[in-house]
Amino acid sequence: MIVKTFRAPSFKEAMANAKAELGPDAMLLHQSRKKEGGLFGIGAKEIFEVIVAVEEVPQQRPVKATGRRGRVRKQNTGTIQSQHEIPADHTASQPPVSDGGLDEVVIPSVISPRTAASQYQTAGTQQSVDEAQNRANQYDAGHGQSMHTFSDILSSLERIKEASEGNTLGEASLEGDRGASPNGENTIRAPRIIKPMEHTATEPIVEKTLPDLSALNATKTNNNENVDNTNSVVTKNVAANKEAADDSAAKVKAAEDAKTLAEKNAELIKKEEQLTEAKAQAEKQAEVDQEKIQSLQNELDEMKEALVRMSSDTNKPEEITLQQAMLDCDVEDKIVEDMVRKLTGAEILVSKESDKAHKILEKYLKRTVRVATGITLFSDKPKIVALIGPTGVGKTTTLAKIAAKFVLDNAVSAAVITADTYRIAAKEQLQTYANIMGLPLEVVISSEALQQAIKKHSDKKLILIDTAGRSQFNEFQVKELCDLLTVDFEIEKHLVLSATTKNRDAEEILKRFSVCAPDRIIFTKTDETSSLGILLNLLYKRKIALSYLTTGQRVPDDIIPASFGKLAEMLLR
Known part of the structure; x- marks a missing residue:
């Protein structure tokens, strides 16, 4: 008997594998289900294990048996087929018809006890019984003791035959065998011929006594014990895997609980921080509100004082706020x-x-205007300053005042360049100032000449450039001026305006000369008007910065660097 174990993901697949290898006669001895793989039972796969057995029936050479009792008559459908070739609808209702001919009955030379008993059942003659018993003994001698004796199997088949109804085999006519039949002929049961099995020449045919029932029972008991032991081991493994899985699940749950607790703790800490921050903001806001309240209270007190002072000074002239x-x-x-x-x-x-x-x-x-506080010199190169603006605003006089401040008061080396060749006596006026201060004077009429003059006096600390006045409405002249000053991008351009200019005209001048990108603004003739609102109007929230204020015609006295205090003083005078 061959006993094998098969494992598969399902019971059906395991049995299919067993029958595919051992044949359809494979018998199930034991089945179990277990889990394998994974970590502590987690992720394990379910495996079905079956233990099956099949009788080992060797292929034997066929042996022909001849004789009068070994021949049967042909049926009307042809020769009698082997046991495996008999159709399923061949029953007792279709008895064989004797035609007087005889064919040989082919019986395997060595057959198992179960096969011998089956052959006896199909033949039903004493000779068949004797021959089947002989073949069974030869089978036991060549392959060890069978699980059942021939007599034992024969008795079992007899009991099954008696208990079953309507399952009798067909009858066949056989010479020499006698039996009662409706037509009075002697009949016997037609044997179901078993297809002969090949018998190799190397296999000896040895007689061997059949095993007794005690050995069979002992083997069966041993098998049962093995099955019980296997079941016990499987049960223990299942319990161990379940315990490991429970432990793993408990650890995972503990880790998840710890993570949840940590998240809740972090959320609580975050809320506490938010609460603390909110409290701090509330306190800060309260301080700000308190400051505002105090400021309003002070303002109210000051207004009360002003009202009291004004009511007490009714005889005095009215004050200007x-x-x-x-x-x-x-x-x-x-x-x-x-x-x-x-x-x-x-x-x-x-x-x-x-x-x-x-x-x-x-x-x-x-908070609202920009102030440049005059001209700031460089330490390693000359400072180049050009005065631009409309006609009649005092550019030449203002240049002389600036030069005098640096040369006479601070002993700064300087040079003067004029590009004003339009106005009569403009060169002579500036030459007079230059001679008084001992400054070199250069006259240029083009951008190339201006570039050469700047290069010539590159050793000086300050180079002042006077330009001709240009009308803000003459776009060609304004563009010509801008082109002249493009020879050096470091030229600082100061737009000169008269404080006596009307607001509307001052806005127009600043707009037209913006193509030259002036950096600073100088207000002249502040002494010639009592209304200096133009200063604040033109500087209010603009990027251009105030550099100088002139207060008269005296050189070099009537010019001051701009400051917030001086601008406030002029606006309040």
Whole structure:
């Protein structure tokens, strides 16, 4: 008997593999299901294991048996077929018809006890029994003891035959065998001929006694014990795998719980931080609100003081407030409104004659305009400055004042270049100033000549360039001026404007000369007007910075570098 174990993902597949290898007669002895692989039972795959057995029936050579009892008559359908070739519908209702002929009955030379008993059942003659017994003994002698004796198997088949109804085999006519039949002829059961099996020449035919039932029972008991042991091992393995899986699941759950706890803790900490931050912001906002409240309270107190002072001085001339002073000097309304928004009520209503008014205005100017505080020299190269602007604003006189400040007061080496060849006596006027200060003077009429003059005096600390006045409405002249100054990108251009210019004209001049990209602005003739609002109007929220203010015609006295304090003083005078 061959016993093998087969494993597959399913029971059906395991049995299919067993029958494919051992044949359709494979018998199931034991089945089990287990899990393999994975980590602590996690991810393990389910495996079905079956233990099957099949009787080992060797292929024997066929042996022909001849004799009177070994021949049967042909059926009307031809010779009797072997057991494996008999059709399924061949029953007792289709008895064989004797035609008087005899064919040989082919019986395997060596057959198993079960096959011998089956042959006896199909033949039903004593000779068949004797021959089947002989073949069974030869089989046992060549292949070891059978699991069942011939007699034991024969008895079992007899009991099955008696218990079954309607499953009798067909009858066949056989010479010499007698039996009662409806037509009075002697009949016997036609044997189901078994296809002969080949018998190799090397296999000896040896007689061997059949095993007794005690040995069979002992083997069966041993097999049962092995099965029980296997079941016990499988049960233990299943329990161990389940325990490992439970432990792994517990560890995973503990890790997940720990992670969840950590996340909740982090969220709690974050909320605490947010609460702390909110409290800090609330406290800070409260401080800001308190400061605003205090500022409003101070402003109210100052307004009360101003009202009391004004009511007590009814006999004195009316004071001019800072707000009114700005309106009187022609500061644009939008700028005054901006001052009212940015200054407190007490500040905007302060008297323009008080020192407080000057400080308040200076503080406001620092927030709205730019101041350059004159000309700043370089340490390693000459500072080149060109004065541009419309006619009659005092460019030449202003250049002489600047040169005198640097040369006479600070002993700075300087040179003067003029490109004003249009105005009569312009060169002579500047030559006079240059001779007084001992400065070299160069006259140029083109950009190439200007470039050569700058290169010639590159050893000087300051180079001042005077240009001809150009009307803001003459675009050709303005462009010619711009082209002249493109010879050196480091030339610092100062736009010169008269403080007596009307606001509208000053805006137009600044717009037209913007093609030359002026860097600074100089206001001249501030002594010739009492309304200096143009200074603030033109500088308000622009990038161009105020560099100088001139206050008269005296050279070099009547020029001052710009500052927030001086600008506030001029606006309040």
